[in-house]
Amino acid sequence: MSGDALNVKNLSVVYRTEAGPVHPVTNVSFNLRPGESLGLVGESGCGKTTVAMALLRLLPDNGEIVSGSIDMGGVDIVELEGAELEDIRWRRISMVFQAAMNSLNPVHKVRDQIIEAIDAHETVPRAEAEERTRRLFDLVGLDEQLLERYPHEYSGGMRQRAVIAMALACNPEIVIADEPTTALDVIVQDRILKELQSIQDQKEMAMIYISHDVAVIAEVSDTIAVMYAGQFVEKGPSDVVFARPIHPYTDALLASVPSVRGERKELRFLAGEPPSLSDIPASCPFAPRCSRALPVCDAEIPPLIGDDTHWAACHNPVEAILS
Numbered sequence: 001m002s003g004d005a006l007n008v009k010n011l012s013v014v015y016r017t018e019a020g021p022v023h024p025v026t027n028v029s030f031n032l033r034p035g036e037s038l039g040l041v042g043e044s045g046c047g048k049t050t051v052a053m054a055l056l057r058l059l060p061d062n063g064e065i066v067s068g069s070i071d072m073g074g075v076d077i078v079e080l081e082g083a084e085l086e087d088i089r090w091r092r093i094s095m096v097f098q099a100a101m102n103s104l105n106p107v108h109k110v111r112d113q114i115i116e117a118i119d120a121h122e123t124v125p126r127a128e129a130e131e132r133t134r135r136l137f138d139l140v141g142l143d144e145q146l147l148e149r150y151p152h153e154y155s156g157g158m159r160q161r162a163v164i165a166m167a168l169a170c171n172p173e174i175v176i177a178d179e180p181t182t183a184l185d186v187i188v189q190d191r192i193l194k195e196l197q198s199i200q201d202q203k204e205m206a207m208i209y210i211s212h213d214v215a216v217i218a219e220v221s222d223t224i225a226v227m228y229a230g231q232f233v234e235k236g237p238s239d240v241v242f243a244r245p246i247h248p249y250t251d252a253l254l255a256s257v258p259s260v261r262g263e264r265k266e267l268r269f270l271a272g273e274p275p276s277l278s279d280i281p282a283s284c285p286f287a288p289r290c291s292r293a294l295p296v297c298d299a300e301i302p303p304l305i306g307d308d309t310h311w312a313a314c315h316n317p318v319e320a321i322l323s
């Protein structure tokens with residue numbers, strides 16, 4: 001076994017629609033080490049949430065994993081069914097959903113919802129489940145008295161913390177946080193991200209943070225993966241990728257966030273649109289928008305360049321890393 005918390009190989013997902021198949025995730029491979037925090041970043045619609053839903057096998061009915069494997073400690077999540085799948089989901093890998101603030105049930109007290117989440121996956125005496133719920137609230141910085149309240153009595157930030165507590169309820173090895181703070185103001189956002197990081201350290205969980213906001217990803221991630229039109233185009237240690245991106249798309253993305261590089265300059269606007277996901281070219285999907293595009297970029301699938309630690313899929317990289 002690899003010792004990775006997660007090892008994803010050649011994962012592809014298709015959504016079947018009346019207008020034909022859509023390819024939100026194509027040939028995605030990555031590994032996640034125990035305790036690592038991986039940031040997944042890319043423009044809206046590039047397939048980030050679909051990757052997360054595929055990892056948990058929670059794709060909508062018209063979505064299907066058409067190839068690849070998701071290895072978690074020697075078990076391929078793609079192959080699991082029924083009780084085996086239920087056993088891994090939430091207990092070993094859980095998720096804070098995008099727009100999670102709406103995912104609490106308005107008619108039940110928050111405590112009962114968390115206890116229900118525990119009961120669904122473990123056999124725990126009521127008193128122990130209640131005690132665990134109190135500790136979870138402590139951990140995410142919520143007053144215990146709020147346990148007795150209904151979601152509408154919470155502020156947006158409190159609700160988000162409650163949803164994070166729920167994702168942690170069964171002590172998972174991996175937590176996926178999909179835009180965990182996007183709907184919150186920047187101060188609350190910053191506080192919750194810092195708390196999540198400290199919880200991650202205490203519990204030695206691996207985390208996958210998903211955001212379209214590079215600044216958020218920069219703050220929380222050891223490793224960053226950049227996604228474009230359903231593909232991972234670059235992956236590497238965050239500080240290295242920020243300092244020396246290989247892929248022109250990563251470079252353009254970083255240029256749009258001056259604070260990441262600590263310099264103020266005019267934001268570079270990335271002209272054009274990503275390709276349609278129903279018609280992914282057998283060449284570089286970024287070529288039509290790329291300032292470094294060569295004839296080969298429109299003709300051939302780009303090679304992976306770099307090394308296992310920091311790689312990108314590109315014919316004409318920003319950094320002359322091969323010389």
Ligand SMILES: Nc1ncnc2c1ncn2[C@@H]1O[C@H](COP(=O)(O)OP(=O)(O)OP(=O)(O)O)[C@@H](O)[C@H]1O
Pocket residue numbers: 015016017022024042043044045046047048049050051060062063098212277
């Ligand atoms: N059930 C579905 N059926 C058909 N297409 C879908 C379905 N769900 C998502 N899509 C499409 O798949 C693509 C990827 O969607 P996804 O939600 O994974 O993107 P995302 O990167 O998470 O975007 P955002 O940053 O806006 O959350 C989008 O083009 C979306 O419109």
Ligand SMILES: [Mg+2]
Pocket residue numbers: 048049050098178
């Ligand atoms: Mg999403």
